[in-house]
Structures are given as structure tokens and as C-alpha cells.
Amino acid sequence: MENRWQVAISAGLLAAVWGGVADTFSLVTWIGFLACSTYFAQPKVGFQGVLMTWATNLSGVFWAWIVISSSGYFESPFVGYILTGIVTSAMCLQASYHKLAFIPGAFIGCCVTFALAGDIANILPALILGALLGYSMVLLTGQLVSLTQRWRAFTGSSTANKVTAQTTTND
Template identity: 30%
Template sequence: MIELFLASLFSAIIAFTWSNISSLGGIFIWVGFAGWTSFCITDETDSIKKMIKSYSCNLSGIFWATVTIYISSLIDVPIVTNLLTCGVATFALIYQSRFKIFSCVPCNFIGCFITFALNGDFKMAAIGLLCGAILGYISDKTSLLVTKIKSSDSAMEKVS
């Protein structure tokens, strides 16, 4: 129970710190939280691999959103634009999951939707999602630290 409390507390401190730093840096707070979410849902166990995979998937989503926004700007036919932005992007985001580095489909979609939500500002999406991946890494490491502290406390109690 104390582990969960401490992990929650450290995550809250990280979130509070991020919300203050991001506003000073001109990065949308929620983009970082979306990147943090991507980190949390990635199916890797190693923190570095998790960070790399979640961000790679996010970048892939950013790429497909940017491509569809660009192509859509060239074609001023709503039905074609909808096909491109919804159909082609969705197909690509799912089909590419056959490659291990892009196999976390929700992360692919998060990168895509964040880019659409930012009206195609792929730089803001990339920076914010990278910050989120780093936040995820930091929270993962603090959780491991809490577990180690708790384990060493338990070992000390058994010795006493």
C-alpha cells in the first residue's frame, strides 16, 4: 500500500513540475501527458526500450497526420479529403504495426491525433510527445526506486 502511495506521490510531483515547466517553455501541457500515456501503454518492460518505442510510434503518427494534411491541402474535395485523413491514415497506422517498433497501435494514433489537434504543428507534437516519453521514463524510474526502498526497508525489518 505504501508503494502505491509513494509512486502516486512521485508521479504527482512529476506532473506538477511538468505543468509548470511546459507552460514556461511554450509547450502544451496535454501533449506531454499524451506522450506520458503512450509510454505507459507500450508493451516493453525495459524503460529505455519503452521510451524509444512509444516515441517512435508517436513519430509515426505525426508523420501520417502531416502527410494526410499536406495531401488534403492539395485536394479541395471534401469526400477525398475525408478518405485521406480517415481512411488512408487509419490503414497506415494499423498496417505498419507489423513492424515491432510501430506495433503499439494506440501510440501511433496518439501521435496522429495530437498532430491533427494541433492543426498540423508537427514540431509542437514531436517536442511535446518527446517530453512525455521522458516524463514516462522518469516516473518509471521513480517507481522502481520506491520499490527498491520498500524492499530494503523490508529486509532491514527482517534482520532486526
């Protein structure tokens, strides 16, 4: 990976910013990181990737909410198990629709919702902002790569020239 430093700087800086934002606004930090990870794992690029991340993560929230809210009407835990099986099938089948084609995104949204016992008010902001975090990392990385290329062009140097110059000087 040629741009490893730019990726590392971008990811590290924005992860720190996210941590501060999440803390300031009492958001669940790890949910944002899961949404950010969804953004990087799904196949779309740019803002289309953000939309797919939102669609799949939020569909998973919806499916988990169905299980949680429906299970409360029954005394037997087996109803919850059956509903979980039905919802799992639904999350896989919804991938036939191209905007919901990233099945792991739905599972992430579902798992987050189960983990927070359906606390939608704490789930949604972190999922929504987490997808934007991933997109922001890509944008910042692109800017850093562009700056690096301009610097190299300005100085007339490249990594290969530096290595050659250092080797020649040290001989």
C-alpha cells in the same frame, strides 16, 4: 497494487514538474501527458518502451501530416476523408513491423497532430519529453520502492507486523 503510495508520489511529483517545465518552455502540457500515457500502455519496458513510444507517436504525426498537407491541394473535403481512411489503414498495417507494433501510439500521435492543425513545432517537443516523463515516473517509483524496502529492513518492520502490533496493543 502493493506499491500504490510510491506510484502516487512519483506520478504526482513528476506531473507537477512536467506542468512547470511545459509552462516555462511554452509546451503543450496535455500532449506530454498523452505521450506519457503511451509509454505506460505500450508493451516494452525501460528505454525500449521510450523508443517504441517515440516511434509509434511520431509515426502518427507523420501520417497526419501527410493528410493535412495533401488535403490542401484539393478543394473537396472528400479527398481528406479518403486520405484519412488510407492513413488509418497504414497505421494499422505498419504494426507488422515490431518497432511500430503499438497501434494506439500511432493514433495518439495522429490525433494530436490533427488537434494542433499540424503545428509540428509545438507537437514534437511535448511528445518526446512526455515519453521521457513516463520513463522517469517508472525510475522514480523504483527508487521509492527500494527506499521503502530498505527502511522496512532497517526498522525490522513490515506492514503485516505493524497491523499485528497495533491490533495487539489496542486489545
